[in-house]
Amino acid sequence: MWLFLLKRSALAVLIVILAVTALYLMIHAIPGDPASIILGPRATDEMKAALYIKMGLDQPVYMQLLSFFGNILSGDLGYDVFSQRDVSDIVFEQLPWTLALIFCAIVWAALVGIPLGCYSAIYANTWFDTITGIISVGTIAIPSFVVAIYSLLIFSVTLHWLPAIGAGERGDVLSQLEHLILPAFAVGLGWVGYISRLVRSSMLEVLGSNHIRTAKAFGLPSRWITFRYALRLAILPTVTLLGVGIGYLLSASLFAEIVFARPGIGKLIFDAVSTRNYPVVMGAVLVTTALFVIATTLADFINALLDPRMRAKR
């Protein structure tokens, strides 16, 4: 088990390093001279040269890359000349909003989707299963920004039940939670369908397997068989999906953040790209990538915890 953890973590670090290197090289392959962009058209050659040295652009690329990694390790993601602030400050200011949104969306989707999938499998091919199937496929098919716009129209504009835009007053948790409901609903709805479909199919497979028959033959209570014996196995693919899902939502929550005018990583990247603010794009994407790898690695760990065969493999 420990060897598995170690290997998997090492792999995760390697993936992050590779991704960041690729990202760095890609940014530098973009045509145009960063110094002239930053200093504007009226900059003199001396000013440009000074900035070059200040930004380390006079060094060879591998040296730049090395110092870039060194800076990351010391928590320095760069400096944003537009707002005159550290990129890490900007990114970590926005990150909690997105994380809260993703967390709430995934949790509600899992809490609804997993039982829905279980019962669809138990009552397979009944009216309950058919209706859940139609609804699930429906929620997968509707883009999350459509859900966002309509839920905004219905629940905020027409019914006035929930606040329309923003993320709530600073320091007021209740108001922040209130502002979280609609975006989390919009982002999570499609995942309800995904999760319930996946749980249903893996649950059907597990329920038909020999060891479930053994459990029945020893007279174990049927709830016990379904929710302890079968679900433990059937949940494994879903755990992987959730890991990937969290990583995916880091950027996909952008739509909800725009519609509801919420702060967040997605909105930050969007704004930074529109203003060609490369240091911020770089820092935000770096953090997102790291979180993506962490989420999928965590999912692997949970899977290994749930499935002894996985631990034995490596």
Place this chain on the structure above:
Amino acid sequence: MTIQTTHSSNSPAAQQPAMPVENIIAIKDLSVKFEVAGGFVFGLKNVNVSVPRGQIIGIVGESGSGKSTLIYTLTQLMAENAVIDSGSADMDGEDLLAKTPRQMQQLLGQDIAMIFQDPMTSLNPVFSIEKQMTDIQYRLNLSYSEKKQRAIDALTRVGIPNPELRLPRFPHEFSGGQLQRICIAMALMAKPKLLIADEPTTALDASLEVQIIDLLKELQAEIGCSMIFVSHHLGVVGTLCDYTVVMYHGDVVEQGPTVDVFNNPQHAYTQRLLACDPARIKEPTKRLPTMSSEGTEHIAIPSGSYLASQLTEQNTHPENSAEHLLDIDELRIRFPIQSKLAALISGNKDPYLHAVKGVSLTLDAGETLAIVGESGSGKTTVAQAILGLNQPWSGKIHFQGKELLSMEAKARGKTRRDIAMMFQDPISSLSPRMKIADLITEPLVIHGLPFDSRAQEAKRLLGMVGLPLDFANRYPHQLSGGQARRVGVARALAQSPKLIVADEPTAGLDVSVQGEILNLLNQLQEDLNIAILIITHNLNIVRHVADRTLIMNMGDIVEQGETQGIFANPQHSYTKQLLAANVHPDPV
């Protein structure tokens, strides 16, 4: 005795005089049907069977005979489309079929315990043995440590070494034989009145089979329970059971004391079933009797076909007689069990599993060689090496005079055309999304058969293996085990190979279908002068198909020679042990 044949009128001698034996289960007039698209299919037809208290009753029959339907109906574990038409099954005066699922759940694991066919999949893979063995005691008012102690005691009883240490382990950390022992221990803990065993030894090696049967017999006597033992293996039923019930197409055709049924079968089906068992045929023969036909029909090779032209070509150019078709010299195969780095750190100088330790053999055209051994003996590894599916460590494989191992990949691909493989599990080795016609002509297409002649070739191959032509449009899941095996043969024949490697060609087949497949192979060999290499652990079939036999154990050849000689006069102690472990075909 209480076993009566009430339904089957054509087995009058099975009507035994009544003896005062109390029944634990009396099944009366049980009919079960399955709901399928467009109607019903009968699973059981008016079955009457009684299980005397404290006795072992064996149910034999081919797959599809309804023997599993019977036991799963008793325990209400049958498929969802099964409908009980009529009948009753009284256990201690209460009708099992009338019980609600809740009442049934109370009986299961207490009064009734079951052991299943495949131990590898019968236990939950994500829970430790400890959890599974303590969970099934949930009804007992005991502390956790007491439940654990009961589990340890049960494991000790069934012969699991170091049960305290093994208990927290997971199913994948045990061998098949050990898992079946654990399943038996679980059933034993319940101290049931009735133990139902569904083909408990089918998935196991011959020597394990004997051990498990002995264990079951001992435990049954110890607990004093009754037992229903379902098997298609006649020898096992003959050895173990007091009474035998023979089922055919949902009917009980014959039942009575095992000795009577085996020595004096009344019903024509029972007689044929016994006659088909290769273990019971004393004289080696290449034409095994089958259920379907008196003699075996000879399948003519259509003249003018691709195969016929190949055939004449082969016959006009006889192979150099001094040269063997296949000649394996000192083949060694090893698999790393540790990474090189880990081995270096731990100082392990030999971090390999030596699967094959210097095997030499020869095989000529028109000859059948059987490699016999238990699982783990390296027999399949040798076959894979011939096909180029693994990388031998040293040794030479000459095929038609060419050395395969030193050959370049491209040249080797050409040689591969002359070697065909028949895989062990016929249904899962066929792609479920392809039609039979496409499956059997696939090797030809890979090796450059024009697309339009595909249908014609498919017809030819189906004809050769005795399958109706409309099978071309079927999918693998629509085939029975025997039919799928025939498709496997057809696919092997597609490239008109000179050598067929057949991995367990009869595993999981009923005795009569076994006979059909072996006859087919024998006959094709006669017609086409093919060499056949059979990999098997089933000694009974080896006697009838193989010219020569080679016994492997732990990667070594322990004995090889003419099949008859080995059977008549085994030299090596392992061969003797293997022959002794082969279940005796007649009741003792």
